[in-house]
Amino acid sequence: MGKLVPNRRTILVSLGITIVTVLILLAMDRPPICECGYVKLWHGQINDAGNSQHITDWYTPSHIIHGMIFYALGWWLFVRRVMGGENAARWGLPLAVLLEAAWEVLENTQMVINRFRDVTANFGYSGDSVLNSAADISWMSFGFYLALRLPVKVTVALVLIGEIAAALVVRDNLTLNVIMLLFPIDAIAEWQAAGGVR
Structure with a gap:
């Protein structure tokens, strides 16, 4: 079974995409770092001004899981379905x-910031700092790397652990965020509010 092993060229393309993204976000007037004026490795509150402003937070597991999901998507596209071949598989990371x-x-x-405020647990969400967005891309890449190196069963177990832990601690995770963004459910909103999330 083929793997999505990047080479030097595709790693450089991935870095280039990240740099362009940072420039786009700066052009969108996103704050480079938290407007509090300092950078934290970890920020544990999801409904205050520091949420999505620092290097890691309770949504970091979601970005790691993105990487695992994107690895599976790339494997399906480049190895199993569309393109095939070792050279094509190297483009999984840039994708x-x-x-x-x-x-x-x-x-x-x-538009999306307002949607988050209206229907998800992040009622105080004001968007990400550029640092946080760049960190999110890095954490996604880490998730991609884990999916590349670990057995599928271990990867799936890590996804479940990340989702369950976030749900238990802050009553939010990737699954709940997607559901609430696309098809808000009152029962989920009430459960999140009961835990002080909303």
Whole structure:
């Protein structure tokens, strides 16, 4: 079974995509770092001004999981279905970085920021700092790397652990975020509010 092993060229393309994304976000007037004026390795509150402003937070597991999902998508496209071959498989990482980068740009548009405020647990969301977006792309790449190196069963177990841990601690995770963004469910909103999330 083939793997999505990047080479020097595709790693450089991935870095290039990340740099372009940073420039786009700066052009969108996103703050380079938290407007509090400092950088933290970890920020554990999801509904205050520091959320999505620092290097890691309770949404970091979601970005790692993105990488695992994008690895599976790339494997399906480049190995199993469309292109095939070792050279094509090397483009899995740039595809993953492009998808994550596109999300980071879309996520920081006023339309999506308002949607997060209206229907998800992030009622105080004001968008990401550029540092946080760049870190999110890096964490996604780490998830991609884990999916490349670990057995599928271990990767799936890590996805489940990440989702369950975030749900138990902050009553939010990737699955709940997607559901609430696309098809808001009152029962989920009420459960999140009961835990002080909303």
